[in-house]
Amino acid sequence: MRSHPRGGGRREELAPVVPVFDLQRQYAEIRSEVEAALSAILARGSFILGEEVSAFEREFAEWCGTAHAVGVASGTDALRLALTASGIGPGDEVITVSHTAVATVAAVHLAGASPVFVDVDPFRCTLDPARLEAAITPQTRAIVPVHLYGCPADLAPILDIAARRGLTVIEDCAQAHGARYRDRGVGSWGRAGAFSFYPTKNLGAFGDAGAVVTDDAAVAARLRMLREYGWRERYVSTARGINSRLDELQAGILRVKLRRLGAWSRRRADLAARYAEALAGSGVALPRAPADCSHAFHLYVVRHSRRDSLRAFLAGRGIGSLVHYPVPVHLQPAYRSPDFTEGALPESEKAAREVLSLPFFPELTDAEVWAVCEAVREWAAGRPQHHATG
DSSP: OOEEEOGGGOEEEOOOOBOSOOHHHHHHHHHHHHHHHHHHHHHHTOOBSSHHHHHHHHHHHHHHTOSEEEEESOHHHHHHHHHHHTTOOTTOEEEEOSSSOHHHHHHHHHTTOEEEEOOEETTTTEEOGGGTGGGOOTTEEEEOOBOGGGOOOOHHHHHHHHHHHTOEEEEEOTTOTTOEETTEETTSSSSEEEEEOOTTSSSOOSSOOEEEEESOHHHHHHHHHHTBTTEEETTEESSOOOBOOOBHHHHHHHHHHHTTHHHHHHHHHHHHHHHHHHHTTSSSBOOOOOTTEEOOOSSEEEEOTTHHHHHHHHHHTTBOOBOSOSSOGGGSGGGOOTTSOTTSSHHHHHHHHHEEEEOOOTTOOHHHHHHHHHHHHHHHTTSOGGGOOO
16 A cells, blocks of 8 residues: 555555556466467477467357458458458548547558548447448448447448448457447458457457458458468469468467456456446446447446546546547548548547546456545546536
């Protein structure tokens, strides 16, 4: 415990430091399994696209409910290559959202296409289907809905519009491992789904890694070719591919973690329920799972118009927090355009001002959740309820 002086020289104890993430706790739980997996791979001496990658691809495809999974070097490459393998490239427009990790939009550009932004709906913080059709032009070829924070986008109307307009849907599932929309897992609805295994994801590697899942055998075959220089046979490129291979060591780690992902997902749901119960009526807007979805709770994101004040207050209590994401992509210097100036996407811009990610990971203790909630309620006690949004 830490302490600090307060009025009259009296000393009061602060709550223990509560981190936003703590990967060391997870590693302590799985260390022996990870070390055994890595030792076996090192002993085999095969490190690129070997039996661990093949096994992980089979297991992850089965877990996602798809016919194929193709491992790649990062989540950004997963989305980029999914677009390319689906025939999206220079001269094409791809509709997506601005309230997302910049990787979503970077992948569109890396595929040679141009992003077109649609605002988010304030309930899910995902692509608003009601605004989608107005954004379609003769150059539109694809839609990339982002399942943000673990909450699935409203896929049914998006897929309906895409089918009527002849557009490809590629799901950005980077934050949604295990999320379900209606009766199926995310990633299984569009032509392909792109996953990231960045270390802090629900299923995280010990570095960068990613995968694309699909039921389309032709897309899967093209992905396998594009991830390795466009080779159909070694050293002969039949397409202009790149080097984006999931290596054996990361695949071995991911196989260990995949076996525990179900239990970790249940713990995330339990933690989210604890937060919801303890923060009910606090005046801070809480995330809610839509009735037709199973939320993966990659992050626990609350909203308030005085977000920065709340964040500073939590920091003073030794409690970590993060903002996902402080600047919408359309307002970032690298991605500004005359078509999307400030005010163009009001819900996205409002979310960027209000969202705050509280400490959230499966190894977080109930006592730590309670400490966070006590601090939030203490801060909120003097704030008008109408400041909460979302």
